[in-house]
Amino acid sequence: MTRKGSAVQIRSHLPFFYAVGIGIRGSIQMAGQNIMKTIHRDGTVHEVFDPDEALETLRHSTSHLMALAVSHLFPEVSLGIGPPTGEGFYYDFQMPHRLTEDDLPRIEAKMEELRAENLVFEPSILERSEALDFFRSHGEELKTELIEERKGEVLSSYRLGDLVDFCTGPHVLSTAQLGSFRLLSVAGSYWRGDEHREQLQRIYGTAFFSSRELDDYLKRLEEARNRDHRKLGRELDLYSVPEGVAPGLIFWHPKGAKVREKIEEFLREEHEKRGYEFVYTPHIAKSDLWRTSGHYEFFLENMYTLPVDEEEYVLKPMNCPGHILIYKSRKRSYRELPIRLAEFGTVYRYEKSGTLHGMLRVRGFTQDDAHIFCRPDQVFSEVVATLDLAEYLLSTFGFQGHEIMLAVWDSEHTEHYAGKPEDWERAESVLIQALEEKGWTYRRQEGEAAFYGPKIDISLIDALGRTWQVTTLQFDFNLPARFNITYADSDSREQHVIMLHRALLGSMERFMGILVEHYGGAFPPWLSPVQAAVVPVSERHHDYAVEVRDRLRGTGLRVEADLRNEKLGYKIRSAQMSKVPYMLVVGDREVQGRTVSVRDRRRGNQGACPLDDFSRMLGQKVAQRSLDV
RNA sequence: GCCGGCGUAGCUCAACGGUAGAGCGGCGCAUUCGUAAUGCGUAGGUUGGGGGUUCAAUUCCCUUCGCCGGCUCCA
Known part of the structure; x- marks a missing residue:
């Protein structure tokens, strides 16, 4: 029952990645579309063969390990939910201790410690009433609420160490199969996404099969921060x-x-x-208009109102x-x-x-x-x-x-x-x-x-x-x-x-x-605030630089000339960092030949080019709204 | 709005109970230079605002404003 193609992929990640799940009606249950789970009762283990679902299972299981660690460090905790997400996983907790990021290394250390005990994920099938008794008697109010809503179903729970969690699974067999993980942040979250309900404390983390994948992910996060539009x-x-x-x-x-x-x-x-x-x-109008439209009734808390004469206006x-x-x-x-x-x-x-x-x-x-x-x-x-x-x-x-x-x-x-x-x-x-x-x-x-x-x-x-x-x-x-x-x-x-x-x-x-x-700040030519920077080699080329700038400006291009008293390399670097698409270096040779030496921000020095040719080339890219430099 | 964190020079950061420092950037001078940082000099901060504790607060506490990560809500 294993699909061959993707089973191979999984093997290459981790030779013995298995998942355990519950056969609720005494047979194999396909909870996800593509995941094979064991029939717990006869102990048979099947391989997971969908890479995405395998990763999800890994992360979900890691979130349980985190919950276990948190329950050891903060015994008064009660559990919300702890699902995998597209990028990792989280778990929501309710407890008197206020979590801060400083708690994360401690929790990670405890997770490592527990992982080393090679704890097994032990699934069991519960009747609804058993489940209610169990979680209620353990003070798990939130879990109890979830169970109460599941009328007439047979339910499952997973034990990891001394923590029994109400959960549909599946999970890896044991903590020995968990990969590399990292806890990333703490956040508040409303129970069941309802801002009128209690606020829980959420810990976000992520997990991968290998430490290399985790490192790659963290590196990608770092690179993404460099693309932050605020920065x-x-x-x-x-x-x-x-x-x-x-x-x-x-x-x-x-x-x-x-x-x-x-x-x-x-x-x-x-x-x-x-x-x-x-x-x-107009930007403002009497509130009557907004009463007619219904906004005044339904959107008021989002509206700015202002008094004008004796009346109320709305922005x-x-x-x-x-x-x-x-x-x-x-x-x-x-x-x-x-x-x-x-x-x-x-x-x-x-x-x-x-x-x-x-x-x-x-x-x-x-x-x-x-x-x-x-x-x-x-x-x-x-x-x-x-x-x-x-x-x-x-x-x-x-x-x-x-x-x-x-x-x-x-x-x-x-x-x-x-x-x-x-x-x-x-x-x-x-x-x-x-x-x-x-x-x-x-x-x-x-x-x-x-x-x-x-x-x-x-x-x-x-x-x-x-x-x-x-x-x-x-x-x-x-x-x-x-x-x-x-x-x-x-x-x-x-x-x-x-x-x-x-x-x-x-x-x-x-x-x-x-x-x-999207562009990492490097706008295509048609959008670039400055489309070309003229960079004279030394002061004696300033006149020509200005001439080049003005000629290009005359054709509607946005061009600046860098006349600062700096070396060429400095000005190139400066233009490069401001992500100008083209740098036009002009020195003796260019003055002589009425050319510009074109350097584009992606490929570097492209050599000399007659000014008119450059002008035509760039003009065309702008007119076509081309994405290429 | 709520939970948690963070606010030190334009930017990135240091000092963390003894009264604030660096690099970049800015400005000035020298240099006139060929494809990602020339050298020297110099200005710039009531350490977000207010209050408190203390002989002394950037440092500790409270409060307020703002920002960051989430939640809720949305273009």
Whole structure:
């Protein structure tokens, strides 16, 4: 029953990697898709043959060892859950002792000590009532709660040393099979992810089969930190969040602003090509507008309000009401639909202080926002066109892998949603059809839709592997009704318009942050704040350097000349570290031949090139928005 | 907002009860240099803010602001 191909891979990692699991009905249970587990009762052991699941099992087992170590060091602990994650594992604990990072080495040492005892993972099958008695009598309130919810099932537990854990497994046979591990951080976490429940203490760790793999992972983490957009943003002088001035609000420095300007220019072009019209709407409006839209009722805790004369104004948290007012400014005919109103709309939302994160989670941001008003027969093509555009934009920046989510309503609780059930059904099927048309694989998330409509979201991944939503495409069944927006159909009857809300790069702030991490700060030529640095060999070449700079600037390129009184190597290094795509060295030979000696940031010195040729080459790369240097 | 950690010069860090130091960066001078750091000199800090303990606080305690890692929530 072992699949040959991947069994070989596992063997190469660790010759005797086995897992134990429970045969609940007295036979082999396939808890995961691809993992072979023993029938505990006859002691037979089967090999694990899925590498991913083997690693998961290793990590899960390591989390149990950690729990054992913690229970030895802090006997008053009670256990939450301790699953593997994509990168490692964690375990949640409840106890009076406040964990700090200083505890981690102690816990690791205790884990090593226990591992050396070669403890066995001992599975057993429990009746629900036995399990309840057992965990309740051991003061494991949290585990008891989990068991209580599992009505009528046969349950399993695993003993490791003197710790019995309610767990479905599988686990490695014994601690002798555990690999290299490292505890990484402590964090708070809410029990069952509910902020109204008790807060537990979580320890994150990771584990690998070999110490080499662990070291590689830790090295990758370190390298990822060097790509952190907060660090690079400062080093490259792109943006800042001055301390104590306005948390979560971004100051764009000239270089960052230049990158943003180029992104916006690109967006504007691509949108206008596709029939979008750009608008501007005010940043504040009387709260009445926001009462009509429903935001005042449902979004108030995220909104900034301000008194003006005797009235209350709201700093806009969204652009939709503004665009709706433009739509509504006169009667609309079915002939003029679809109307696509776009705006680089700056919105402000109060976010809890603990959620702020560099450029990726802020309190004021500019969305590449648009609202599409259309007829039912136009929806499908509008949705597909929007996905096409999102794909085109993201791929131009070089993003390939991303996570696509379809968020639909919870059909068990339709009372929580605006709009008619048939609207929801139809919208959902349009979104699914469009995703199929694109051939995209996506994750469907039940109950994750906004209350006003289903949506498709696309997330990108930052340097540390965290995902950040950028693209969103949402149906809105709420606002059209609240604002009563309609169009006159061919029979001159008023029909309700269908409204799509969409932002493709999401927000300029978040997108910029991800972009910086994606490129490691080395922007492609079309986005680079400085596209070429002219580097004179000595002072007598300054005139020519200035001439080269100005000639190139004359063709629209962004060029600086480094006239500092420094040696060539110094200036090269300086340009290299600021990640300028091209350095143009000019000395006697170049002055003589009206050339520049081209050095690109990736491949180094490329030799001399006539100035005009260089200008043409770079101009072309910029025009094509090429990703290559 | 919650849990834990951290705030020393523009940046990266040191000193950790006896009153603050380095490298880089900045500025000045010399040097005029061929593809990742020329030399010398110099300025720059009420050690995030406030309060307390102490003869004495950057160091210990409290508080506040901010940041970092998570949780919750989201573009």
